[in-house]
Amino acid sequence: MKIILSGGGTLGSVTPLLALVEELREQGEHQFLWLGTRGGPEKVLITEWNVPFQGIFAGKLRRYFAWQNFFDILGLLVGLLQSIYFLKKFKTQRVLTAGSYVAVPVVLAAWFLRIPVLIHQQDLQWGLANKLMRPFATWITVNFDCILQVLPRRFRKQAFLVGNPVRQQIKELLTTPKDKEVLFKKFNLEPDIPVLLVLGGGTGALHLNELVAAAMPHLYQFCQVLHLTGKEKKAPLTEGEWQKRYHWQEFIIKDMPDVYSVADLVISRAGIGTLSELAVLGKPALVVPMPHSHQEVNARYFADNKAAIVLDQENLAPEMLAQIVARVLSHRDEQGILSENIKRLANLDAAKEIIELIK
Numbered sequence: 351m352k353i354i355l356s357g358g359g360t361l362g363s364v365t366p367l368l369a370l371v372e373e374l375r376e377q378g379e380h381q382f383l384w385l386g387t388r389g390g391p392e393k394v395l396i397t398e399w400n401v402p403f404q405g406i407f408a409g410k411l412r413r414y415f416a417w418q419n420f421f422d423i424l425g426l427l428v429g430l431l432q433s434i435y436f437l438k439k440f441k442t443q444r445v446l447t448a449g450s451y452v453a454v455p456v457v458l459a460a461w462f463l464r465i466p467v468l469i470h471q472q473d474l475q476w477g478l479a480n481k482l483m484r485p486f487a488t489w490i491t492v493n494f495d496c497i498l499q500v501l502p503r504r505f506r507k508q509a510f511l512v513g514n515p516v517r518q519q520i521k522e523l524l525t526t527p528k529d530k531e532v533l534f535k536k537f538n539l540e541p542d543i544p545v546l547l548v549l550g551g552g553t554g555a556l557h558l559n560e561l562v563a564a565a566m567p568h569l570y571q572f573c574q575v576l577h578l579t580g581k582e583k584k585a586p587l588t589e590g591e592w593q594k595r596y597h598w599q600e601f602i603i604k605d606m607p608d609v610y611s612v613a614d615l616v617i618s619r620a621g622i623g624t625l626s627e628l629a630v631l632g633k634p635a636l637v638v639p640m641p642h643s644h645q646e647v648n649a650r651y652f653a654d655n656k657a658a659i660v661l662d663q664e665n666l667a668p669e670m671l672a673q674i675v676a677r678v679l680s681h682r683d684e685q686g687i688l689s690e691n692i693k694r695l696a697n698l699d700a701a702k703e704i705i706e707l708i709k
Contacts, residue, residue: 356453358386363450369515433459461486513697547613568672620645629696634688
C-alpha cells in the first residue's frame with residue numbers, strides 16, 4: 351500500500367504511527383510519506399525511521415478568540431491545497447493519523463479524494479483535532495473502552511477498541527533484556543544505586559525539570575537521576591556534591607530502550623504515548639500531569655486503576671517529591687503492585703489489530 355501518515359507539533363501523535371510503520375514493514379513492502387508541521391520536533395524522529403517527510407501549513411486549533419485565528423484559517427486552506435496535491439501525487443491508498451492539528455487538512459483532503467482514513471484516539475479525553483476529523487473517518491480506533499462510551503452513537507459502527515501501538519524496540523525488551531552492566535557504563539551510572547528516570551516529554555516540561563533540580567540535594571542521598579529534559583528546557587542546578595549523581599540529556603530517540611532498561615522508577619508527565627510504553631514494560635511510575643490539561647484525565651484513569659502514583663504539580667514541593675521517591679524505592683512490594691497494575695493497561699497487539707483493519 352501507499353500510505354500517508356500525518357501528525358506532529360508534539361511527539362504524542364507521532365510515536366503510535368511509527369509503531370504502525372514498523373509493523374507494516376515487517377508484513378510486506380509498503381511506501382510511506384509523512385505530512386507534518388513545518389517547525390515541530392517530529393521531523394528528526396521521522397527521518398531517523400527512514401520515512402520521507404514533508405512539512406505543510408496548518409492552522410493551530412484554538413477554542414478561544416485570538417487575532418491569530420484569522421491567519422490560521424488561511425493556513426488551513428493552504429494546508430488543504432498542499433494535502434490534495436501530495437495525496438494525488440503519491441497516489442495514496444490510506445491515510446493514518448493519531449491526532450494533531452496538522453492532520454486536519456490532510457484528512458479533509460483524503461475525504462475529498464475518497465481515500466480511506468484511520469483516526470486513532472489515544473487520550474482519554476477526545477482532542478479537538480480528532481473531534482473535527484471523526485465525521486470523515488473510515489475507521490476510528492481507541493485506546494481504552496471508556497473512550498468508546500463517550501463517542502457519539504453515529505460513529506460507533508466504525509469504532510474499534512485496540513489499545514495503543516508501541517514501537518517494536520520497546521516491546522523487544524520483554525523478550526531480549528539489555529545488559530545493564532554495559533548500560534551503566536554508557537550513561538556513567540553507579541551500578542549499586544537505584545536509578546530514577548525523569549521524562550519531560552518530547553518538548554520538555556520546564557516546571558517539572560525545575561522541581562527535580564531543586565530536589566537533587568535530597569534525591570542524591572539515595573538514588574541517581576537520569577533526566578531527559580526536552581530541548582532547551584534544562585533547569586539550572588546549584589553546585590554541590592549531588593551533581594555527580596545527576597545525568598541529563600535534552601533528547602534521546604534511538605536510545606530510549608536503553609534508558610528504560612536502567613530505570614528502577616520513572617517520573618513522567620501524563621502523555622499517553624509515554625504511559626503506554628511504561629505500561630508495556632511494567633515500569634512503576636510517579637505521574638505529574640500538566641495542570642489544567644487533558645493529561646489530568648489520563649492520570650486520573652491510571653490512578654483509579656492503581657497503575658501509577660499521581661502527584662499534583664501545583665502542590666508538590668521538592669522535599670515532598672524526594673520523600674515520595676524514597677518511599678517507593680525502599681518498598682519493593684509497592685513497586686511490584688504498580689508494575690503489575692500498569693501492565694494490565696497495555697495491549698501488545700494494538701499495531702497488528704489496526705493494520706488488519708486498514709488492510
